Amino acid sequence: MTRRIVILGGGTGGTLAANRLQRALAGECEITVVDRDDAHVYQPGLLFVPFGLAHQEDLVRSRRRQLHDGITYRDCGVDHVDVEANRVHLAGGAELEYDVLVVATGARLVPEETEGLTGAGWMSKVFSFYDLEGATALAGALRDFEGGRVVVNVVDMPIKCPVAPLEFCFLADWYFQERGIRDQVQLTYVTPLDGAFTKPVASRELARMLQEKGIELVTEFNTGEVDGAAGKLISFDEREVEFDLAVVVPAHGGAECVERSWGLGDALGFVPTDEHTLQSKVRGNVFVIGDAAAIPVSKAGSVTHFEGEVLVRNVVRYLAGEELDASFDGHTNCFIESGFGKAVLIDFNYDTEPLPGHYPSAVGLPLLKESRLNHLGKLMFGWLYWHSLLPGRDLPGVSTAMPLAGKRFELR
Numbered sequence: 001m002t003r004r005i006v007i008l009g010g011g012t013g014g015t016l017a018a019n020r021l022q023r024a025l026a027g028e029c030e031i032t033v034v035d036r037d038d039a040h041v042y043q044p045g046l047l048f049v050p051f052g053l054a055h056q057e058d059l060v061r062s063r064r065r066q067l068h069d070g071i072t073y074r075d076c077g078v079d080h081v082d083v084e085a086n087r088v089h090l091a092g093g094a095e096l097e098y099d100v101l102v103v104a105t106g107a108r109l110v111p112e113e114t115e116g117l118t119g120a121g122w123m124s125k126v127f128s129f130y131d132l133e134g135a136t137a138l139a140g141a142l143r144d145f146e147g148g149r150v151v152v153n154v155v156d157m158p159i160k161c162p163v164a165p166l167e168f169c170f171l172a173d174w175y176f177q178e179r180g181i182r183d184q185v186q187l188t189y190v191t192p193l194d195g196a197f198t199k200p201v202a203s204r205e206l207a208r209m210l211q212e213k214g215i216e217l218v219t220e221f222n223t224g225e226v227d228g229a230a231g232k233l234i235s236f237d238e239r240e241v242e243f244d245l246a247v248v249v250p251a252h253g254g255a256e257c258v259e260r261s262w263g264l265g266d267a268l269g270f271v272p273t274d275e276h277t278l279q280s281k282v283r284g285n286v287f288v289i290g291d292a293a294a295i296p297v298s299k300a301g302s303v304t305h306f307e308g309e310v311l312v313r314n315v316v317r318y319l320a321g322e323e324l325d326a327s328f329d330g331h332t333n334c335f336i337e338s339g340f341g342k343a344v345l346i347d348f349n350y351d352t353e354p355l356p357g358h359y360p361s362a363v364g365l366p367l368l369k370e371s372r373l374n375h376l377g378k379l380m381f382g383w384l385y386w387h388s389l390l391p392g393r394d395l396p397g398v399s400t401a402m403p404l405a406g407k408r409f410e411l412r
C-alpha cells in the first residue's frame with residue numbers, strides 16, 4: 001500500500017525534506033507539502049535589504065517550483081493537526097490523512113506581545129528587518145536618516161539566526177561610514193543575553209568587534225515596553241535606552257497551527273523533539289525539522305540543512321520498522337557579515353562551542369576571524385540555497401556532522 005507523508009510548511013526545511021524524501025522513496029510514498037502561499041523568501045537575504053544591497057525581487061521565488069516532480073503542493077493554510085487520528089485539517093475544511101507527518105512550520109514573529117512595539121512609531125521610527133515588509137520599509141528610513149541614536153534590540157530569545165542583529169550593527173557601522181555621517185550616529189546593541197552572544201569564546205570575540213567599531217553593548221536588558229512616541233526602550237527592571245531609530249527583533253513563537261493542535265506543541269508553540277533523531281516526543285510518526293523543533297540549537301537555515309539528512313533517514317527507517325539513527329549532533333554554521341566586504345564564520349554543535357581555526361578542515365575558511373573569503377562564502381550561500389540546499393543535494397566537502405579537524409581546542 002502506498003504510504004502518505006504530509007509535510008507542513010514549504011519553507012527551508014519542508015522543501016529540502018520533501019525533495020530528499022522524494023529521492024529516497026520515489027514510487028513508495030505520496031508526498032504532500034502544504035503552505036499558505038506560493039512565495040518562498042530567502043530569509044538570510046533580508047539582512048541586506050535595509051542597506052539597499054538586496055531587493056524583494058532577488059529574494060522571492062515560487063515555493064511550488066522548488067519541489068521535485070511527483071510531490072504534491074497544496075497552497076492552503078493549515079488549521080490544526082489531530083495527532084490521535086493522523087489527520088491534518090486545512091483552512092476551509094479539507095482534510096489530509098497521513099502515515100508520517102513532518103512538521104516544518106518554522107517560527108513566527110510576535111511583535112504584538114511586547115507592549116507598545118507595534119504602537120506609536122511602528123514603521124516610522126521603530127522597525128524590524130525580520131520580514132520583507134519591515135526590511136523594505138527600513139531601507140527608506142535608513143536612507144533618510146541624517147544622524148542620532150540608532151538602537152538594535154533583541155526582545156527575547158529564541159530568535160531566528162541569533163547573529164543577524166549583530167550583523168545588522170556591523171553593516172550599519174559600514175553604511176553610515178559610506179554615507180559620511182558615522183560620527184553623527186550613535187549605535188547601540190541591546191540584548192537580553194549577558195554578552196554579545198551565547199557561547200563564551202564567540203561572545204568575547206564579537207564583543208571585541210562591537211567595541212572596535214564604536215558600537216555600545218547593553219546586556220541583560222529584557223525589553224518590557226517600546227515607547228515609540230518618547231523614543232525609548234524600557235526594560236522590565238525599569239532601565240531605559242533612548243533612540244531616534246529602533247531596529248527591533250521581536251519575540252518569536254511557534255506556528256499558530258501548532259498552538260491550535262492539541263498535544264503537539266509546548267508552551268511557546270514549538271514541538272518537543274528528540275535532539276538526535278528529530279522524531280517528535282509527541283507521536284512516533286511525527287518528525288520535526290527546522291525552527292519548529294524545540295531542541296537546543298540555533299534557529300538557522302544551516303541547522304535545518306544539516307538536520308535534513310538524519311530526518312529523511314529516520315522517516316525511511318520508521319516506515320521500514322527499523323531502529324532510528326541518533327546521529328544529529330546540533331551542527332550549526334553561521335557566516336557573520338561584518339561590513340567592508342568581510343565576514344566571520346562560526347561552526348559549532350551541541351558539545352563544542354565556536355572555536356578558532358579553519359573550516360571544514362585545517363585548510364579552509366578561517367573561523368572566528370574577519371575575512372574577505374568568509375564574505376564571499378556568505379554571498380555564495382545564496383546561490384547554494386536555491387540550487388543545492390533546497391533541491392536536497394549534499395554540499396561538496398560539507399558534512400552533516402560538525403568536523404573537528406581544523407579547530408583549535410587549546411584556546412578554550
Ligand SMILES: Cc1cc2nc3c(=O)[nH]c(=O)nc-3n(C[C@H](O)[C@H](O)[C@H](O)COP(=O)(O)OP(=O)(O)OC[C@H]3O[C@@H](n4cnc5c(N)ncnc54)[C@H](O)[C@@H]3O)c2cc1C
Nearest residue numbers: 009011012013043044078105106161290291299300301302
Ligand atoms: C533576517 C534573517 C536572517 C537570517 N539569516 C540566516 C543566515 O544567514 N543563515 C542561516 O542559516 N539562517 C538564517 N536565517 C534563519 C533561516 O531563514 C531559518 O532558520 C530557516 O528558514 C528555517 O527553516 P524552516 O523551514 O524551519 O522555517 P521557514 O523557512 O520559515 O518555513 C516555515 C514555513 O511554514 C509555513 N507555515 C507556518 N504556519 C503555517 C500554516 N498555518 N499553514 C501553512 N503554512 C504555514 C510558513 O508559511 C513558512 O513557509 C535568517 C532568518 C532571518 C529572519
